[in-house]
Amino acid sequence: MSKKFLSLEKIEKRFPIPGKEDYVAVVDVDLEIKKNEIISIIGHSGCGKSTLLNMISGLDAQSEGAIILEDKEVKGPGPDRAVVFQNHSLLPWLTVYENIEMAVKKVMPELNGAELRARVEQYVSMVNLDHAKDKKPDEISGGMKQRVGIARALSIAPKVLLMDEPFGALDSLTRANLQEHLMRIQQKAQNTVIIITHDIDEAVLLSDRVIMMTNGPSATIGEILEVNLPRPRERVALQSDPEYIRCREAILSFLYEKFAKDDE
Amino acid sequence: MNKETLKKIFLPLVVLIVIIQVWIGIATVVEDFPTPGSTYTQAFGGVNADGDDIEGSLADPFYIENQDDKGVFWQILASLQRVFGGFALAILVGVPVGLFIGMSKNAQYALDPFIQIFKPVSPLAWLPLLLFIFKDINATAISTIFITSIWPIIINTALGVRSVNEDYMNVAKVLRFTAFEKVVQIILPVAVPFIFTGMRLSLGIAWLVIVAAEMLTGGIGIGFWIWDEYNNLNYENIIIGIILVGFVGFFLDLIMGRIADYFDYTKKGKA
Numbered sequence: 001m002s003k004k005f006l007s008l009e010k011i012e013k014r015f016p017i018p019g020k021e022d023y024v025a026v027v028d029v030d031l032e033i034k035k036n037e038i039i040s041i042i043g044h045s046g047c048g049k050s051t052l053l054n055m056i057s058g059l060d061a062q063s064e065g066a067i068i069l070e071d072k073e074v075k076g077p078g079p080d081r082a083v084v085f086q087n088h089s090l091l092p093w094l095t096v097y098e099n100i101e102m103a104v105k106k107v108m109p110e111l112n113g114a115e116l117r118a119r120v121e122q123y124v125s126m127v128n129l130d131h132a133k134d135k136k137p138d139e140i141s142g143g144m145k146q147r148v149g150i151a152r153a154l155s156i157a158p159k160v161l162l163m164d165e166p167f168g169a170l171d172s173l174t175r176a177n178l179q180e181h182l183m184r185i186q187q188k189a190q191n192t193v194i195i196i197t198h199d200i201d202e203a204v205l206l207s208d209r210v211i212m213m214t215n216g217p218s219a220t221i222g223e224i225l226e227v228n229l230p231r232p233r234e235r236v237a238l239q240s241d242p243e244y245i246r247c248r249e250a251i252l253s254f255l256y257e258k259f260a261k262d263d264e
Numbered sequence: 265m266n267k268e269t270l271k272k273i274f275l276p277l278v279v280l281i282v283i284i285q286v287w288i289g290i291a292t293v294v295e296d297f298p299t300p301g302s303t304y305t306q307a308f309g310g311v312n313a314d315g316d317d318i319e320g321s322l323a324d325p326f327y328i329e330n331q332d333d334k335g336v337f338w339q340i341l342a343s344l345q346r347v348f349g350g351f352a353l354a355i356l357v358g359v360p361v362g363l364f365i366g367m368s369k370n371a372q373y374a375l376d377p378f379i380q381i382f383k384p385v386s387p388l389a390w391l392p393l394l395l396f397i398f399k400d401i402n403a404t405a406i407s408t409i410f411i412t413s414i415w416p417i418i419i420n421t422a423l424g425v426r427s428v429n430e431d432y433m434n435v436a437k438v439l440r441f442t443a444f445e446k447v448v449q450i451i452l453p454v455a456v457p458f459i460f461t462g463m464r465l466s467l468g469i470a471w472l473v474i475v476a477a478e479m480l481t482g483g484i485g486i487g488f489w490i491w492d493e494y495n496n497l498n499y500e501n502i503i504i505g506i507i508l509v510g511f512v513g514f515f516l517d518l519i520m521g522r523i524a525d526y527f528d529y530t531k532k533g534k535a
Contacts, residue, residue, distance in 0.1 A: 058437075076437075078440055087431060092529065092530070156439070
């Protein structure tokens with residue numbers, strides 16, 4: 001048997017519109033993702049990239065095709081595919097610590113009190129939030145909230161980490177900071193990560209491969225770009241790296257020449 | 265004391281003087297209408313207009329002469345017991361029904377028309393029917409309160425459930441929460457402030473209802489006491505009764521508000 005980790009096979013998503021033909025959001029999506037790989041899915045808004053992520057997470061069901069994770073078909077959401085939502089979705093009545101604890105407790109009920117505490121503390125520390133662990137989400141910044149979201153998602157040891165425009169709502173400095181954070185975490189713990197983004201630099205900086213989506217309706221994978229940059233990657237040094245520039249230009253030309261969108 | 269605090273004390277005093285002036289005005293126009301002075305004497309004791317030295321209605325609120333003649337404390341206590349009886353029943357039934365309506369579109373479609381129709385029905389319209397069913401003063405009063413105060417609890421609970429952020433539910437789905445875990449860990453924390461708002465409205469209604477209900481059912485209770493004093497031609501006591509009802513209602517709302525704030529995660533830990 002082949003060593004497939006996560007594969008999307010002939011994925012199609014249609015949304016029924018009463019009295020009309022179905023709206024076909026994405027069609028014919030075939031993709032294989034290797035273990036420990038970081039991929040970005042990039043495209044203009046309305047290209048169905050979030051829809052694609054929702055199908056992988058199981059929060060939304062595909063109309064056709066199958067999603068197979070370690071030889072098992074994905075049916076419905078589950079903790080093996082943790083999601084970092086765009087707007088963090090921390091529970092506002094729980095502290096940072098409690099938000100992570102809630103997830104660990106549910107997914108790893110076998111842990112005893114001390115083990116549970118140790119695991120939660122470990123993930124609080126991983127995102128450098130020890131000083132804020134007893135704070136409520138309202139009391140910390142947007143970037144910190146998103147870090148808690150990442151810690152919560154990773155704390156349940158998912159097979160795949162799904163990130164839906166995780167830094168989209170943040171200012172560019174905070175975003176850069178969080179990208180560094182994510183790369184550092186990734187350096188230690190090799191996760192398989194799928195990131196939805198509309199930021200070209202983010203896609204190149206973070207990913208091993210960038211999946212470029214054509215425009216909807218009936219969006220599909222247009223091109224796949226391999227980013228052959230060694231890790232750890234250094235944002236400033238990359239700016240003049242020929243490979244970085246090549247990748248950037250490839251995405252730019254895809255998004256603004258081949259699949260330009262001018263209705264926004 | 266700063267300026268704001270002074271204003272908060274001084275300005276209501278001005279309004280109080282205006283109210284008393286209007287009251288005096290009414291007392292000079294309407295024959296036999298109690299004056300502020302005679303009401304004060306009736307409340308706290310002293311020599312009344314007829315020259316009799318009387319004991320005030322509020323001088324000994326704890327007296328018990330016989331089953332039908334008790335001090336105002338006992339009257340209010342009797343009313344409060346009925347209010348809490350009906351109110352507790354309304355919570356017990358209203359919260360689960362509200363949760364159900366909030367979580368199930370079908371339940372909402374099925375029950376909403378009846379809530380809309382029964383909600384505006386006056387307690388006085390329910391009273392004869394309930395009296396006919398129970399033929400008992402307490403049961404009638406409690407069930408009247410129940411049926412008129414349950415609506416805000418149902419409506420606000422359902423509203424609270426519906427205001428649960430879709431993202432929170434997605435988190436619950438990813439973690440594979442059971443239905444019970446969803447209710448306890450996600451829905452209730454969001455809905456509780458709404459539920460308490462409903463309870464606060466409901467308690468206000470309950471206190472409004474009890475006075476009216478007791479006037480019709482009789483027995484003991486602050487509502488009946490006011491009506492009884494009307495029949496005794498003791499109009500001062502009607503005014504005393506109104507003021508008492510107002511103060512008790514005010515304190516009930518105050519206490520309920522404090523409890524609501526305590527359970528509201530958005531207000532917890534903030535001054």
